[in-house]
Amino acid sequence: MPNAAAPAAPPDAEILDREMLLHRVGGDLELLSEIIDLFFEEAPRLVAEIRAALAQNDSPTALRSAHRLRGAAGDLSALRIAALAAQLESRGRQGQWGDAPVFCPALDSEIARLRPLLGTLVRKKAA
Amino acid sequence: MRILIADDDPITRRLLESSLAQWDYEVTATRDGQQAWQALQRLGTPPPLLVLDWLMPGIDGVELCRRIRQTPDLQPAYVILLTSRGHRQDVVEGLEAGADDYVTKPFNPDELRARIQVGVRVMKLQWILADRVKDLEGALQRVNQLQGLLPICCYCKKIRDDGNYWHQVESYIEEHSGVHFSRGVCPECMEKMKGQVETAAGF
Numbered sequence: 066m067p068n069a070a071a072p073a074a075p076p077d078a079e080i081l082d083r084e085m086l087l088h089r090v091g092g093d094l095e096l097l098s099e100i101i102d103l104f105f106e107e108a109p110r111l112v113a114e115i116r117a118a119l120a121q122n123d124s125p126t127a128l129r130s131a132h133r134l135r136g137a138a139g140d141l142s143a144l145r146i147a148a149l150a151a152q153l154e155s156r157g158r159q160g161q162w163g164d165a166p167v168f169c170p171a172l173d174s175e176i177a178r179l180r181p182l183l184g185t186l187v188r189k190k191a192a
Numbered sequence: 193m194r195i196l197i198a199d200d201d202p203i204t205r206r207l208l209e210s211s212l213a214q215w216d217y218e219v220t221a222t223r224d225g226q227q228a229w230q231a232l233q234r235l236g237t238p239p240p241l242l243v244l245d246w247l248m249p250g251i252d253g254v255e256l257c258r259r260i261r262q263t264p265d266l267q268p269a270y271v272i273l274l275t276s277r278g279h280r281q282d283v284v285e286g287l288e289a290g291a292d293d294y295v296t297k298p299f300n301p302d303e304l305r306a307r308i309q310v311g312v313r314v315m316k317l318q319w320i321l322a323d324r325v326k327d328l329e330g331a332l333q334r335v336n337q338l339q340g341l342l343p344i345c346c347y348c349k350k351i352r353d354d355g356n357y358w359h360q361v362e363s364y365i366e367e368h369s370g371v372h373f374s375r376g377v378c379p380e381c382m383e384k385m386k387g388q389v390e391t392a393a394g395f
Contacts, residue, residue, distance in 0.1 A: 089207060089301055096210050103203050132247065133201060136276070139298035140203045147298075 075145065080175070081182045082142035087190070089142070094190050100141065101183050107137050108146070108176050115153070116169045119162065127165070128157040134172070141183070146175045193312060194218040194237075198228035198256065199245040199274065204297065208243060211301050215308070217241075225251025229259065238266045240315045241308065243295075246275045246282055254289045261290035268318045270311035274299065338368050 090096045111134040118127035135150035153168045195217045199205040209221045220239060222228040225248045232238060242260070244253035251259075253273050260266050273286040273294040283294050292311065295304050343352040350358040362373050377385070 085300075089211075089298070091211065091214055091301065093210065093214075096206070100203050100206055103206065107203065132276070136201050136297055137203050140201070140207060142298070 077182055080143070080145050080178060081186075082144055083186055086142040086186070089140070094187060097190070098187055101187065104137055104141050104143075104183075105176075105180065108134060109173075111137070112169055112172045112176070115172075116166075119165055119169075124157060124160070124162065127162070128154060131157055141179075143175075143179050146172060146179065149175060193241060193315070194220060194235075194239040195241040195243060195308070196220045196222065196228060196231060196235075196239040197243045198222045198225060198248065198253070199243075200224050200248045201245070204245070204274070204299075208299075208304075211304065212243075212308075215305055217308075224248045225253065225256045228256055232260070232263075232266060238269065240269060241311050242269060242271045243304075243308075244271060244273055244291075245297075246273055246279075246286065254286055254291075257286065257289045257291050268315065268322075270315050272307060272311065334369060338365070 086097070090100065111130045114130040115127050115134070118124070118130065131150050131154040135147055135154055138144075138147035138150055149168055149172055153165060156162060156165060195212055197205065197208045197212070197219060199208065200223055205221055205223070209219050212219045220231055220235065222231050225244075228242075228244065229251055244256055246253040257271050257273065260269055260271065271291045271293075273283075273291045274297050275282045275286065275294050276297055286294055292314070293307050295307055344350070344361070345352075345358065349361050351361055351364040352358050353364070359367075365371055366373065
C-alpha cells in the first residue's frame with residue numbers, strides 16, 4: 066500500500082519512457098548499456114558545466130550545455146530531464162537566466178532518480 | 193549504400209550508427225562538421241546519403257549542406273538534417289541551404305528509416321536518369337556524325353571524309369551510324385538489267 070503521507074514522487078513512466086528507449090536501441094541490450102554509460106558520463110558533466118557557466122555569467126556556454134543535455138536526455142527518453150533542460154534552454158534563448166540556478170539541483174536529483182530505473186531496465190531485460 | 197553521419201552528441205551518434213548498420217547501410221560516422229567535410233574529401237566515392245546534425249561546433253549542419261551543394265563532385269547527394277523539436281525556422285533555413293529533408297531529435301527509428309528509404313528511392317531514380325542521359329548523349333553524338341555538309345561525287349556517289357579519303361556511300365554510312373545494309377535489287381534496276389542481258393544475248 067502506498068504511504069499517503071509520503072511526498073508525491075512522479076510515477077516512473079513520467080521519468081522514463083521505457084518502450085521508446087527499447088525501441089530506439091532496437092532491443093539491443095549491449096547498445097542500451099553502452100548509451101546508458103555514455104549518458105551518465107555526459108549528463109553530470111553537462112550539469113556541472115551549466116552551473117559553472119551560470120556562476121560566470123557565460124550565457125553561450127550555459128545555453129550550449131543545456132541544449133546538449135536536452136539532446137542526450139531525449140535520446141534516452143529521460144522525459145523529466147529533457148523537459149527541465151528544454152525549459153532552461155528556452156529561458157537561455159530569451160536571455161532570461163533569472164531563476165536558472167534552481168534548475169541545477171533539480172537536474173542533479175532527476176539524474177539520481179533515473180539511475181536505478183535504467184539499471185532495472187537493463188537487468189530486467191537481461192534476465 | 194553508404195551513409196555519412198555527423199553529430200557531436202556521442203549518444204545520438206552511437207544510436208544512429210547502430211540503427212543504420214542494422215538496416216544494412218554502410219556507415220561513416222563523424223563527430224562534427226569539420227570531420228565530416230574532411231571525410232567527404234577523403235572518400236573516393238562520395239556517400240549518396242548524409243544525415244547531419246543541425247547544431248555542431250565549427251561547421252554546423254547548414255553550412256556543411258551549403259558546401260556540399262557547391263561541390264559538383266559530391267552530387268548527387270541526399271541530405272537529411274537533424275533538428276531539435278520546435279525550431280521551425282531552422283527547418284526553412286535548412287531546406288533553403290539545400291537539405292532534402294529533416295528529422296527532429298530525439299529521432300524515432302521508424303520515421304528515420306522511412307525517410308532514409310525515400311532518400312534511397314530518390315538517389316536510385318537520379319542514377320537511372322543519369323544513365324539514360326548518358327545513353328542519349330552517346331546516341332546523339334552518333335547521329336551528329338551524319339549531320340552537316342557531306343561532299344559527294346556526282347558520278348560514282350562516293351563520299352569524301354575529313355581526311356580527304358573517298359568512301360563508298362554504304363561503307364561511309366555504316367561506319368558513321370548504327371545502320372547495316374542488306375543488299376538487294378530494286379524493280380526499276382531489275383528491269384534495266386533484264387534489258388541489258390537481253391541485248392547482250394541478242395534477243
